[in-house]
Amino acid sequence: xxxxxxxxxxxxxxxxxxxxxxxxxxxxxxxxxxxxxxxxxxxxxxxxxxxxxxxxxxxxxxxxxxxxxxxxxxxxxxxxxxxxxxxxxxxxxxxxxxxxxxxxxxxxxxxxxxxxxxxxxxxxxxxxxxxxxxxxxxxxxxxxxxxxxxxxxxxxxxxxxxxxxxxxxxxxxxxxxxxxxxxxxxxxxxxxxxxxxxxxxxxxxxxxxxxxxxxxxxxxxxxxxxxxxxxxxxxxxxxxxxxxxxxxxxxxxxxxxxxxxxxxxxxxxxxxxxxxxxxxxxxxxxxxxxxxx
Amino acid sequence: xxxxxxxxxxxxxxxxxxxxxxxxxxxxxxxxxxxxxxxxxxxxxxxxxxxxxxxxxxxxxxxxxxxxxxxxxxxxxxxxxxxxxxxxxxxxxxxxxxxxxxxxxxxxxxxxxxxxxxxxxxxxxxxxxxxxxxxxxxxxxxxxxxxxxxxxxxxxxxxxxxxxxxxxxxxxxxxxxxxxxxxxxxxxxxxxxxxxxxxxxxxxxxxxxxxxxxxxxxxxxxxxxxxxxxxxxxxxxxxxxxxxxxxxxxxxxxxxxxxxxxxxxxxxxxxxxxxxxxxxxxxxxxxxxxxxx
Numbered sequence: 001x002x003x004x005x006x007x008x009x010x011x012x013x014x015x016x017x018x019x020x021x022x023x024x025x026x027x028x029x030x031x032x033x034x035x036x037x038x039x040x041x042x043x044x045x046x047x048x049x050x051x052x053x054x055x056x057x058x059x060x061x062x063x064x065x066x067x068x069x070x071x072x073x074x075x076x077x078x079x080x081x082x083x084x085x086x087x088x089x090x091x092x093x094x095x096x097x098x099x100x101x102x103x104x105x106x107x108x109x110x111x112x113x114x115x116x117x118x119x120x121x122x123x124x125x126x127x128x129x130x131x132x133x134x135x136x137x138x139x140x141x142x143x144x145x146x147x148x149x150x151x152x153x154x155x156x157x158x159x160x161x162x163x164x165x166x167x168x169x170x171x172x173x174x175x176x177x178x179x180x181x182x183x184x185x186x187x188x189x190x191x192x193x194x195x196x197x198x199x200x201x202x203x204x205x206x207x208x209x210x211x212x213x214x215x216x217x218x219x220x221x222x223x224x225x226x227x228x229x230x231x232x233x234x235x236x237x238x239x240x241x242x243x244x245x246x247x248x249x250x251x252x253x254x255x256x257x258x259x260x261x262x263x264x265x266x267x268x269x270x271x272x273x274x275x276x277x278x279x280x281x282x283x284x285x286x287x288x289x290x291x292x293x
Numbered sequence: 294x295x296x297x298x299x300x301x302x303x304x305x306x307x308x309x310x311x312x313x314x315x316x317x318x319x320x321x322x323x324x325x326x327x328x329x330x331x332x333x334x335x336x337x338x339x340x341x342x343x344x345x346x347x348x349x350x351x352x353x354x355x356x357x358x359x360x361x362x363x364x365x366x367x368x369x370x371x372x373x374x375x376x377x378x379x380x381x382x383x384x385x386x387x388x389x390x391x392x393x394x395x396x397x398x399x400x401x402x403x404x405x406x407x408x409x410x411x412x413x414x415x416x417x418x419x420x421x422x423x424x425x426x427x428x429x430x431x432x433x434x435x436x437x438x439x440x441x442x443x444x445x446x447x448x449x450x451x452x453x454x455x456x457x458x459x460x461x462x463x464x465x466x467x468x469x470x471x472x473x474x475x476x477x478x479x480x481x482x483x484x485x486x487x488x489x490x491x492x493x494x495x496x497x498x499x500x501x502x503x504x505x506x507x508x509x510x511x512x513x514x515x516x517x518x519x520x521x522x523x524x525x526x527x528x529x530x531x532x533x534x535x536x537x538x539x540x541x542x543x544x545x546x547x548x549x550x551x552x553x554x555x556x557x558x559x560x561x562x563x564x565x566x567x568x569x570x571x572x573x574x575x576x577x578x579x580x581x582x583x584x585x586x
Contacts, residue, residue, distance in 0.1 A: 229466045
């Protein structure tokens with residue numbers, strides 16, 4: 001039984017879709033109202049939102065590991081903020097959490113379409129995803145074990161995931177992706193309501209997922225400067241196969257660097273925020289996950 | 294006779310195409326070498342580049358008005374930098390300028406394709422543009438009299454313009470637009486070389502331009518907050534006609550706001566950097582400009 005769900009926007013201050021959706025809902029809370037549970041909405045990183053930046057000191061969406069949350073010596077803006085949020089929407093790992101489900105709204109400069117990034121393996125999280133794949137057939141599901149595990153916003157609740165839509169530049173609001181994100185959230189709320197009321201849902205027993213395998217960095221020189229860019233034949237081909245010999249990067253001298261690894265799928269290609277994190281794209285395997293309800 | 298041309302990148306610190314082109318050319322200056330004139334390349338706003346931001350204190354590409362350049366009380370980072378650049382690549386209005394032609398490399402989150410933004414009406418500038426429209430038929434020309442006239446980087450030299458390519462997010466390098474910008478610069482260098490050597494060029498006598506008419510802001514509330522976004526039917530339709538009754542904005546409540554003005558063309562639609570400047574797009578008239586050689 002889900003008693004309380006949180007929708008969070010502006011975890012990254014330059015991802016406008018979530019920020020403006022929260023503004024929309026604040027003006028009209030009845031849009032979110034469902035009979036069987038309570039909803040809280042929250043703008044997350046107010047200082048970064050005001051400054052139009054991803055973060056102030058460091059990435060808020062990598063600040064929710066148990067280690068960081070329990071480290072009293074961490075006093076950066078986002079470390080302090082993460083602890084406040086954990087008190088309100090967590091606490092992480094608690095058997096009496098304040099919030100049962102978190103959906104965190106993101107955008108990406110990569111051509112990820114309408115996608116979910118999930119690290120949580122709770123049964124309810126996957127039931128929700130199964131429902132959403134039926135309601136939005138274009139939805140893609142990425143199971144992420146990325147640069148830092150278990151440090152996402154949604155990790156402080158027992159159930160949840162992030163919505164990623166793209167491509168959209170940082171600092172830009174696109175109406176098409178705003179509407180898609182909004183629709184997906186309403187489907188999620190409907191699912192939770194039906195779940196709470198024990199409605200028979202005939203959910204699919206299988207979900208196609210892209211399972212994280214690897215982070216792939218840009219070629220760099222000895223000073224750690226990027227010396228090649230994503231090849232134009234790879235740009236925008238998120239959720240596409242990459243095979244040995246496919247063009248991968250183009251150096252500043254115009255030379256092509258070819259992919260040498262095993263056959264996988266490329267995701268998060270050329271995301272602006274990941275230049276500094278050290279990856280040009282991620283690689284994933286496509287799998288069919290069997291769900292047991 | 295052009296004796297010296299400057300190519301400037303990173304005037305905006307989060308527009309990577311120009312920054313990486315300068316890096317490319319620093320590694321291989323012979324790519325720029327032409328017989329009849331000298332070339333200087335320059336990374337402009339080093340602090341903003343390092344921080345991955347458009348600017349530090351204010352927009353460098355609005356800092357070159359004669360008024361600002363002569364105001365000794367202006368001590369912001371970009372004001373001081375503009376004066377330094379003006380000494381090196383100007384001086385603005387001088388009859389003995391250090392540089393005869395400036396091409397300033399930009400990108401935009403709007404779907405502007407390969408375009409030139411020109412404020413300079415020198416004969417040579419327009420001859421160069423006429424040549425480029427032949428070499429790159431997709432090239433669009435926007436004559437800009439925007440939010441601040443005569444304050445662009447290229448205004449400190451007797452001839453010049455800005456190259457704008459898009460759409461590309463801030464902080465992202467796209468190989469396709471990198472290559473297109475590079476090719477356009479080489480055509481420009483070829484033109485200058487031919488011009489200096491008095492080669493017969495058979496330039497077209499007419500150039501199709503989009504002539505700036507108006508800045509169009511987002512709908513805002515009393516607190517000056519944006520309360521509507523570019524309508525999805527208008528998004529990405531740069532250099533397209535807009536007519537009375539066409540969908541223009543969508544409010545946060547989902548209502549469509551229709552265009553009420555005269556028939557014009559929409560440009561720079563939904564550019565990230567212009568949210569704070571107060572325009573959602575610009576409006577232009579399409580004209581055919583007759584050139585006299």
